[in-house]
Amino acid sequence: MRYGTFSEVELLQLAKENQVTRLALTDINNTSAGLNFVRKSTEYDITPVLGIDFRNGVDPCFVGIAQNNEGYLELNDYLSEHLHQGKSFLKSAPEFQNAYVVYPFEKVIQEQRKSFADYEFIGISINDLRRLPFSGLLKFKDKLVVQQPVTFRNKRDFNAHRLLRAIDNNTLLSKLSTMEQASEDEKMFPIENLAAAFSEHPFILENTERLLNSCSIHFDFSTGRKPQNLQFYNTNGEEDEAMLKKLCQEGLPYRYPEGGDAVIARLKKELELIIKMGFVSYFLINWDIVSYARKQKFFYVGRGSGANSIVAYLLRITDVDPMELDLYFERFINLYRANPPDFDIDFSHRDRPIMTQYIFDRFKNVALLGTYVTFKWRGMVRELGKVFGLPKEEIDMLCDGDFQASRLDKVSILVVKYTKLLQGMPNYLSIHAGGILITEKPLHWFSATNMPPKGFPTTQYDMVIAEDVGLYKFDILGQRGLSKIKETLDILEHDRPEEFAKFDIHDIKAFKKDSVINNLVKTAQCMGCFYVESPAMRMLLKKLEVDTYLGLVAASSIIRPGVAKSGMMREYILRHRNKGRAEEKAHPVMLNIMPETYGVMVYQEDVIKVAHHFADLDLGEADVLRRGMSGKFRSREEFQRVEEKFIDNCRKKGYDDTLIFEIWNQVASFAGYAFAKGHSASYAVESYQTLFLRAYYPLEYMVAVLNNGGGFxxxxxxxxxxxxxxxxxxxxxxxxxxxxxxxxxxxxxxxxxxxxxxxxxxxxxxxxxxxxxxxxxxxxxxxxxxxxxxxxxxxxxxxxxxxxxxxxxxxxxxxxxxxxxxxxxxxxxxxxxxxxxxxxxxxxxxxxxxxxxxxxxxLGFALCSPFELLIDPPKNTTGSKDLERYLERHIDIYGYLITVKNTKTHKGSPMQFATLLDQQGQVFDTVLFPPIAAKYRFRGKGIYRFYGKVVSEFGFLSIEVIKMRKEDYVQDPRYADMKTSTKVFEAKKSASADSVSE
Known part of the structure; x- marks a missing residue:
């Protein structure tokens, strides 16, 4: 990291162009690229070899080359030990059993090594050949091998490398030591050129070939690969299967006291597939985690695609009933799907560290999942600005993008220019938001691990390649929404025990039928409530007139950018409010596939349904499409192939291109934003729990909200x-x-x-x-x-x-x-x-x-009304209560700014939505279209006076702003004429009291 300049895939491409058939990847103190290097090598007809370049800083010690997977494990163990403890590497390598060691020519000369073990070699680069005859090392004829480092392809890579080294050393580029850089000649040569360069010493080539040919590394990336997670929860598969069936039977009376043939049939179908796919231990481990949480009285919510599963519901991993919601079974699991269903288990942010520690104590071979932080605009500009010596003010200006290229000086132009070299490049390794791996094989079978400040070993690869090799994460997440529920319950138990005893916070069925709660949803009185308090959600709830749990499930997914981006959010609202519109506008096949959502794709499983029924893709191909929507796999060849087949199949079925591409664009626009229906349902469960507390214990709930970081x-x-x-x-x-x-x-x-x-x-x-x-x-x-x-x-x-x-x-x-x-x-x-x-x-x-x-x-805010602090008292008391009366008319209104959302039209013009409090403390919304947004700007917290037109969209009232102005506060009396300020303040208080009494 901050040294290499191109990816492992580009390295393979380079090797193929140079007729290389065996290639060793040896990153410096890092194994991040190893797995994907092996995965992609077959596409380039290259036999992969894995190793590690062990260095203290940039000072080379030796290169380890794995003879086989056991050797790679040894190398990873050795690297991890030093990374975890912050130890320097010794000059000599340990006695590896299944790995070779190659010492750089220069180091052998410096240290005057006199003997070498069977597994030890001396690396000779093309540069070293001039000095080899005079080095005295020709006597170690059998120990000499080609070590030609490949760091650059061209001058551009070298420039990027120098910038990365300056960033890593936090120094000006002009002061970067040459000792911190690689030599510019560390390039790949065509095989014939390499052979020609070593022609006087053919034995070096023979030694190298013999060494490489003795190395073999293998990881299974096939579609039929077995999971690499912990294989058995108990001692064998039979015990696991029996335990899973027993737990499901025990859960049936609790979840389905009325029984039913449909429940048993669904359970039987799921169990057969779970056993066949080898996912039994995965379910039992999740069950173990949530069982421990319940024993500790920790509050949790299980969500993700696994919420589509009746087995997960019976094991109490989730609280979502798949029978009630008719959740699509094939989204949860199908025979074509290599990876198990996704469980996201949310805990209170205070309980999550305890749960993470429990998992590390309870199971063997556990690690946090890594992720790569890449260079993006602001980070690049900030780092490059420092490297080129730009003042902070200029760096800030470039970061904000608020500049004209033609007016930049030479140094700023260089900064902007060189961002193109670093864009998207990995910057450093970090930790996945919640992913934990529990593996059957030792952790270091797959990579070395880092030890970040959290104190848990963390893999050097990310979730994408982890899934490719059969490692499936357990998502253990921290969430403040659950902390709010838990603290409200704690307050009630302590202060109002008689009230605490009256209800069960898990009695979601009762909450769904509660008219008080449903009315809060319908009127969007949801401040502080999980996932439903934002201005956008409040607006959607009013437009949809949602007053049921199922309506909220749909709204939770419709609000996601994927549906909105495709233009289908508006279409969904239109069809919801006018039931005849669906038959008129929707394609019959689409309406037949998704009658509940009026033929509009809303959930992830809708994409699978459309791909399967509309485009005749099999469920495996449909699942590739679903994974591609996340953006993680979008650039992959398998996704591109499925896209082509989707279009070809639709043409064969006689659909015209206009319809095909309209449907495809809807699918593509989901890009990482669509929820599985079970996931939305889990969110809605938590929303209903918070709405219940807000409805019946509002003050206790608001205190819990405040004590747990607020919300939106x-x-x-x-x-x-x-x-x-x-x-x-x-x-x-x-x-x-x-x-x-x-x-x-x-x-x-x-x-x-x-x-x-x-x-x-x-x-x-x-x-x-x-x-x-x-x-x-x-x-x-x-x-x-x-x-x-x-x-x-x-x-x-x-x-x-x-x-x-x-x-x-x-x-x-x-x-x-x-x-x-x-x-x-x-x-x-x-x-x-x-x-x-x-x-x-x-x-x-x-x-x-x-x-x-x-x-x-x-405190950061005053406890009096902010309107009492104005120099000029408001000229009117117009507020939210008056909007309906002013519909399609102009209104003059004052508002205290709550939040502003900056967005852009489809043409890229900036516009804004703002939410404010009126003088009576009620909320109202404004919109500034591009011409107005260009003319007026919000200038931070405070009170604004608006003149605009009240409009209604699907019953949601807002003000289209024509003019606006920020109102001035009185001078701070502590630093001003006390008498004058106080006089103004008292006069306004009196006027305010008069207006209220009127």
Whole structure:
């Protein structure tokens, strides 16, 4: 990484052009490309050999060449040990049993090696041939082999290499040491040229050929390959099969108390296929994971294509009933499918590390799955800007893309030019979001592993090649939505146990029938609720008039970019609202395949259905198409072949090209964004759970939302939502607040965590002292019991955390300064309480306006209405409630900005959607079409005044903006004329109160 300049596939292409038939891939301290090198080599008629170039930094030690897979395992073990422990390599290699060692010519000369073991050789490059006769190494005739490193193809590669080395060394290109670079002549030569160069020493060629011919590496990439995951959960296959059947039988009464022949038939069909495909242990391992989670009382959600499975439902891996939703069995599993179904198991972000540790402790041969972070525009510009010595301001400007090429200076032009060399190149290895591998063979059979800060071994290959070789990941993910549910339940269990006992959060069937919950969905009152709170989702729910679980399942997938991009989101809405339109517009075959979604592809399995029934592809080819949609396989030849067959088959069936390409474009537009229906159903289950809590325990739920990182919006809007739901909001208090937010009745106390400048250890000391010795009686009592600096206590006083004393905060600040002094900072407890001297403090007062600006500074938002901070009070009280009355008319309205979505028209013109709060605290939406977006800009947080036209699309009201202006706040009274600011503020408060009473 940050050294090589072209891919393993390009290397194979280069080798074929140079008549090479055996090739050793030996990356530096890395095996990332090894598996794909072997996979692709047969296409180029090349016999692959794998090895590792062991170096300390860029200083070569030796090259290890695997004689066979066992030798590759040895090399990977050795490399991994050094990578994990950060150890340097020794000058001499260990005694490998199944691997050769090649020492560079230069190193042998320097170290004056006198003897070599059977497996050890000396590498000679074309450059070394001039010095060979004078080196004294010709006496080791049988040990000399060709070692011609291949790092570049041309000058362009060399330039890219120098840039990568400068980036890796964090140095200016002009200061890059030649010692950090490869020699420019590290190129591949045609075989005849190589033979000619070594013609005076034919024995070197013979030694090399003999060495290479003795090496053989094999990984099974065939379509019929066996899974390489842990083969048996128990000791053998018979025990596994018996256990899986037994667990399913035990799950039947819980999931299907009414029984039914259809359930038994589906279960039998699934079990037969799971056993036949060799996926039994995969299901049992997932069962083991979720069983442990339930024992720990951890909240989890199982989703992914595996949610289409009745076996997964019976094993409680998922909570999605495939019979109720008529989930497509072939999406979950079919005989043509090499890989098992995908299970994504979401845990609370707090529980996930415990679950990961459990998996590593419970099973052998476990690793996190790696992923490659590639060079993209911003990263490239930032790194290249540093390499060329650009100032930060210019780098930022280039990163934003906000420049005209013709106005750039020479250095900036170079930066932009050289991004083309690095675009898409791997930058460094990272960790897959949730993938864990549990293998039958040792982990290092496939690659070496890294040891990132998380402390778990991580593979040097990604999920794509892992699946190719038969390694299928277990996805263990952390999700804040589940943390919100779990914390709400914890609050209720602690504070309102009688309410906690009234419901079962897993009783989804009851939630689906609850009219209160369904009405929240229909009216899009979903702030804080999982997956349904964003402006786009709120808009879709209103347009679809969704008021059922099944409607929400569809909406969860329709909102995905794939459906929207193809233009079928709008078509789906039209057909949903006008049931006759589907018969009129949809192709009869499409409508017959997907009657539930009006002939519109919405789910991943719809693509399989269309490919199978519309284009007559077999299920294996349809599955290739599904995988290709993810983008991971889109460039692969098998995907291209299936695309061609799709079109050919449709033509043979007599469809005209207009229809064929319209359907194909819909398929192609899914590109990684479509959900499996079971996956959408899992999301909808979690949405219903959060909607239930929001409907019946809104304040507890909002506190849990705030305490777990919020959601789509900034924290202040969840605080606002809590206020709208009946909470009285209090700033932090040393006697009542915790580090997180706290609800007592309808009083919501903000946590110390919002005070960005307050040190964590200070809040910890406050809470510890309060638990041990009770609440604080006064500022003096607090200062006696909690050790902290004047700067830290000032933050607490300024936010009014001592308001229980009834003393003005300015007076408290005087007292704190007199008690502690400006520089006093004590980090150890006082043994005895000191005697306090009484001081005469002048009478001081604090205004509401000053408090609002202090809150803005310390919390990031004020607890009063932002409209009270305007210099000029609003000229009207128009709000969301008035939109219907102004339909197709112009409106003048003020709004506090919540969020802006920047997007582009299909022609590429920028436009914007913005969501705002009106003066009554209700939400409204605006749209700025390209001409208006070009003329007006949102300039950060604050209040904007809009003039525009109220329009309705499928019943969703929004404002098409014609003019807008950001309104000014009053001056901060702490740094301005206090009397003037306060006078304006009090006048506006009075006017606001009058308007409310009216």
């Amino acid at each position: 919006y900034r924290p202040e809007f969840y605080v606002h939502e809590a206020r709208m739901l009946g909470a009285k909001i209090h700033p932090p208090c040393v006697n009542t607040s915790n580090n997180g937010n706290r609800i007592l009745g309808n009083n919501l106390y903000l946590g110390f965590g919002y005070l960005r400048e307050l040190e964590d250890r200070v809040s910890e000391r406050i809470l510890k002292e309060r638990i041990i010795n009770g609440i604080f009686n006064s500022l003096e009592d607090f200062l006696d019991r909690v050790t902290l600096s004047i700067e830290q206590v000032s933050i607490l006083i300024r936010i009014d955390a001592f308001r229980f004393t009834g003393t003005n905060k300015h007076e408290l600040l005087w007292k704190a300064h007199l008690f502690l002094g400006k520089t006093q900072k004590i980090d150890h407890p006082k043994l005895f309480r000191p005697d306090h001297q009484d001081f005469e403090i002048p009478s001081l007062h604090t205004t509401d306006l000053e408090m609002a600006f202090t809150q803005l500074e310390l």
